[in-house]
Amino acid sequence: MRTGPFLREGVCLRFDIRGKICYNRLSLYRRDVSIDLRSAFFKGTAHGIPIALGYFSVSFGFGILAVRAGLSVGEAAAISVTNLTSAGQAAGVDVIASGGTLLEMALVQLTINLRYALMGLSLTQKLDDSFTLPHRFLASYGITDEIFAVCSAQKDKLTPPYMYGMILIATLGWVLGTVLGAAAGRLLPESISDAMGIVLYGMFLAIIIPPSRKSRSVLFAVAAAALLSILMRYVFTAVSGGFAIILCAVIAAAAAAWLFPVKEEGAA
Amino acid sequence: MSVAVYIAVMALVTYLIRVVPMTCLRRPIRSRFLRSFLYYIPYAVLSAMTIPAIFYSTGSLLTACAGTAVALVLAFFDLPLIVVALAASLAAYLMHFLV
Known part of the structure; x- marks a missing residue:
């Protein structure tokens, strides 16, 4: 960096004496941060x-x-x-x-x-x-x-x-x-x-397939939703497409949540 | 109804769902049922959306079945999403010539 170690020392000194962040220190940091931001x-x-x-x-x-x-x-x-x-x-x-x-x-x-x-x-x-x-x-x-x-x-x-x-x-x-x-x-x-x-x-x-393979509870949710969806499509045809998805998903997920509550915090 | 109104509603609802938890809630949900429900929701939604709609996605039941079968097998062996998606499409395309 162009400013070199001198400014750093000066800044540190001023920082120590005042015991709080001073302007120079902030401006130096802003330069560092902008480089970090770009690389991030x-x-x-x-x-x-x-x-x-x-x-x-x-x-x-x-x-x-x-x-x-x-x-x-x-x-x-x-x-x-x-x-x-x-x-x-x-x-x-x-x-x-x-x-x-x-x-x-x-x-x-x-x-x-x-x-x-x-x-x-x-x-x-x-x-x-x-x-x-x-x-x-x-x-x-x-x-x-x-x-x-x-x-x-x-x-x-x-x-x-x-x-x-x-x-x-x-x-x-x-x-x-x-x-x-x-x-x-x-x-x-x-x-x-x-x-x-x-x-x-x-x-x-x-x-949906790989997690269904690993977890029986996910498989349950997936299979229940698919079955309900087929039922909606061919039997309860009065329910329109969008609502049918909502109903199927909510019923299947609620049943899965009731039967197989997740254990780990934030398991999603 | 204007398509723009539909799009505006779609966009607004979707953004609100994303922005509200990010800005308002700072702690995880405590209710075990609610957490479980939210955990299963994506799988249930995708499943309900896919079945039986996938069988009507190509305009021919036979080509759709070929694509679905290939997708199921490749997904079962945990192949990347894109591979599964494109292979299903390719299978449906090839089946088109066999029919």
Whole structure:
């Protein structure tokens, strides 16, 4: 650093005499911190690259799904920018396509995305002191399954620039994939766009199958929800798609919670 | 109803879910039932969303079944999300030519 050790000593001296943080010390620290912030941002970006690549291919599928449901490329992109969530967006498009009510839309989003509340709760325990209220408001935007998973796996406390770096690149991948999927969905041959329709569901299976294999209680929740969902689809057809998902998920999760309460604190 | 209104409601609800715990609650939930419920919710939601909808996702029951079968097997062996998702799509695509 250009200032060298001299200023450091001087600053330390003044700090010792006064017994509190003086201006010079603060300015020196600001320089250090700005370097730390930049490297933290790039570290977050680097950790976010695999997430962004994954998001790109999944949101490509979402883009196709959205256009097939009758939305425009711009609308699909707007949904991806403002929501940044796969399952919620796919269900939201269903509600729009079927002309559901706004209440249904709100309840569908609430049920499907409720897990983010739990993740947010868990993340608050890992936030650095520099995570002031405005930073919390900003970083909340980027709580997704994958970002939560990577952030939780960090040993250090989470800083705002680290999370911003990760959220930025992940969002970029998510929105870019959506736009290209929505735009190409019309250009692609039908056989390919038909086949792409399964991408998101394939990812959902990849999320629920491995834990179902390891845990009987998760398997119970998954199987119960699937059975109820089939019942809703073919027997109780009066219940609309969005509400059917809510009912199935809430009943299955409540039954699982009642039969198999989780032991560990924050086991999510 | 305008699509923009739907999108605004979607975005607002989703953001509120994320922002409220991050800004307001500083301690973990105590209720064991509620914690368990929140733990199982994502799995239950994804399962209800996937089944039976996955069978109608490709416009043909047969290609969808091929994709689902491949996804189930690969997911069972814990392959990465993207691999499972794209392989399911590829299987559905290939099945299209066999039908």
